Amino acid sequence: MKVVENRILHEHYCLLKLTSDERLPDMLPGQFVEALVDQSPATFLRRPLSIHFVDKERNELWLLIQFVGEGTRSLGRYRVGDRVNIILPLGNGFTLPDGLSNGQKLLLVGGGVGVAPLLFLGTYLKERGWEPLFLLGARSEKDLVQLDDFRKTGETYVTTEDHSSGERGYVTDHSILQTTRFDRIYACGPKPMMVAVARYASSVSVPCEVSLENSMACGIGACLCCVENTKEGHVCVCTDGPVFNIERLRWLN
Amino acid sequence: MAELSVQIKDLPLKNPVMTASGTFGYGVEYADFMDIERLGAVIVKGTTLEHREGNPYPRMAETAAGMLNAVGLQNKGVDYFIDTIYPRISAYDTQMIVNVSGSSIESYVECAGKVAGLEHIRAIELNISCPNVKQGGMAFGVTCSGAAEVVRAVRRVYPKTLIVKLSPNVTDIAEIAKAVEAEGADSVSLINTLLGMAIDAEKRRPKLSTITGGLSGPCVKPVALRMVWQTYRAVRIPVIGLGGIASWEDAVEFMLAGATAIQVGTHNFIDPAASVKIIDGLNDYCDRHGYRSVSELTGALAL
Numbered sequence: 418m419k420v421v422e423n424r425i426l427h428e429h430y431c432l433l434k435l436t437s438d439e440r441l442p443d444m445l446p447g448q449f450v451e452a453l454v455d456q457s458p459a460t461f462l463r464r465p466l467s468i469h470f471v472d473k474e475r476n477e478l479w480l481l482i483q484f485v486g487e488g489t490r491s492l493g494r495y496r497v498g499d500r501v502n503i504i505l506p507l508g509n510g511f512t513l514p515d516g517l518s519n520g521q522k523l524l525l526v527g528g529g530v531g532v533a534p535l536l537f538l539g540t541y542l543k544e545r546g547w548e549p550l551f552l553l554g555a556r557s558e559k560d561l562v563q564l565d566d567f568r569k570t571g572e573t574y575v576t577t578e579d580h581s582s583g584e585r586g587y588v589t590d591h592s593i594l595q596t597t598r599f600d601r602i603y604a605c606g607p608k609p610m611m612v613a614v615a616r617y618a619s620s621v622s623v624p625c626e627v628s629l630e631n632s633m634a635c636g637i638g639a640c641l642c643c644v645e646n647t648k649e650g651h652v653c654v655c656t657d658g659p660v661f662n663i664e665r666l667r668w669l670n
Numbered sequence: 671m672a673e674l675s676v677q678i679k680d681l682p683l684k685n686p687v688m689t690a691s692g693t694f695g696y697g698v699e700y701a702d703f704m705d706i707e708r709l710g711a712v713i714v715k716g717t718t719l720e721h722r723e724g725n726p727y728p729r730m731a732e733t734a735a736g737m738l739n740a741v742g743l744q745n746k747g748v749d750y751f752i753d754t755i756y757p758r759i760s761a762y763d764t765q766m767i768v769n770v771s772g773s774s775i776e777s778y779v780e781c782a783g784k785v786a787g788l789e790h791i792r793a794i795e796l797n798i799s800c801p802n803v804k805q806g807g808m809a810f811g812v813t814c815s816g817a818a819e820v821v822r823a824v825r826r827v828y829p830k831t832l833i834v835k836l837s838p839n840v841t842d843i844a845e846i847a848k849a850v851e852a853e854g855a856d857s858v859s860l861i862n863t864l865l866g867m868a869i870d871a872e873k874r875r876p877k878l879s880t881i882t883g884g885l886s887g888p889c890v891k892p893v894a895l896r897m898v899w900q901t902y903r904a905v906r907i908p909v910i911g912l913g914g915i916a917s918w919e920d921a922v923e924f925m926l927a928g929a930t931a932i933q934v935g936t937h938n939f940i941d942p943a944a945s946v947k948i949i950d951g952l953n954d955y956c957d958r959h960g961y962r963s964v965s966e967l968t969g970a971l972a973l
Contacts (some may be wrong), residue, residue: 640730
């Protein structure tokens with residue numbers, strides 16, 4: 418795929434927009450891609466990245482990338498016109514709230530770079546008549562990336578650990594969780610955050626799905642490296658997930 | 671167009687390129703990326719007598735030009751393979767080879783005996799070299815007597831082509847190869863992963879749940895090539911070479927060092943279609959160098 422834009426959002430994040438000569442295949446929110454970082458010889462494996470957004474009109478795939486190591490930092494240095502070898506789409510998406518009426522409340526909770534798949538999910542839900550509500554957490558205001566796009570898609574609440582924006586604390590500390598009853602919760606972020614969200618969802622008996630980011634090699638169910646220990650035993654996050662209903666996981670109790 | 675077919679004892683391969691166990695699932699995982707019937711053989715995921723959950727997560731750590739894994743032979747057991755997977759893969763027009771692993775002589779024998787009854791499986795690869803299981807596995811593959819004992823027992827129940835996969839975690843791999851040849855092995859494949867370790871300095875913790883794991887990828891290639899060369903000179907049975915093969919050049923190098931066939935392993939994760947590119951590259955190489963058959967490359971190193 419060809420880079421059409423690579424915008425550095427701040428020192429730790431970039432927004433990489435890619436297009437293809439061919440029509441992009443249908444993709445679902447929650448699915449991911451595996452990108453080969455061939456401009457970084459030190460990066461051996463492909464990097465799994467969740468799909469941040471799909472612009473069907475422009476035939477664009479958007480990836481929100483946090484600079485974690487040399488591989489992701491290298492992706493931040495790709496220039497317009499550069500080619501990136503990408504396998505897509507991989508894994509399973511979030512379950513749509515079929516059967517729920519449009520007036521019911523859907524909460525999309527993201528932390529750090531875990532907000533990435535939620536923009537695509539929120540847009541997808543909105544296009545189908547639901548009203549997504551975002552609850553996004555970060556260390557500090559500057560780490561809240563893509564906030565404008567989230568706000569355009571739905572009502573957006575934020576928490577920051579240093580109280581530089583929104584309410585102070587973690588996403589699970591936000592007052593909206595005390596004042597509003599949600600009908601579905603979708604979450605993606607650091608594992609401790611997702612466990613806390615799962616615990617909350619379970620305590621109020623709301624169906625909840627989380628998107629895991631276990632480290633992986635192949636992305637297609639061959640290497641068996643990215644397993645999650647579910648109630649059915651070890652399953653591959655890449656092919657059985659990355660989205661799981663919390664009922665399948667052994668996170669609670 | 672060169673003749674690409676090769677023979678491993680009674681097992682004919684349409685070309686010398688196989689995919690290594692544990693890196694290619696059961697083949698079907700890769701059907702979206704390539705025509706798996708073009709392969710010489712697919713060696714399926716390590717299969718044990720009983721269902722195994724494998725080791726806890728994390729099981730993988732990326733390294734310089736390679737990766738460590740500690741999967742620990744996760745699989746649903748040989749009966750599940752026979753009932754559920756075998757019917758799905760037996761119609762493919764390529765050799766499907768089962769990698770048989772075990773924790774005791776008896777479990778190797780029983781598992782191999784069950785696979786022997788499968789019409790479309792014409793060979794097994796006996797894994798006496800998995801570094802990621804507490805019992806069995808590599809324990810058999812690091813001494814001549816242990817390797818000989820398990821091969822002798824399996825040979826009695828397995829009449830078809832018996833390939834033995836050797837561990838590089840030994841002082842002299844050629845001695846192990848000679849020991850299994852003497853017990854009736856039809857071929858040896860090498861190398862399995864090299865025992866390694868990775869540490870997260872910030873957290874002061876090992877990166878793998880098992881602390882140590884198996885190293886694979888381009889970083890092990892020179893070691894693998896050297897061991898193929900040493901083994902080729904020590905035995906008369908065909909040697910199957912693997913360890914960091916990512917391109918047709920790598921495949922040619924292994925054949926020149928003495929391999930009759932090669933396996934593509936970790937590189938399947940980077941480029942799912944790598945193995946078919948290697949087949950094409952081997953053919954081009956033979957044409958360019960005037961080889962009528964790829965088998966002429968085996969051991970043709972100019973010294």
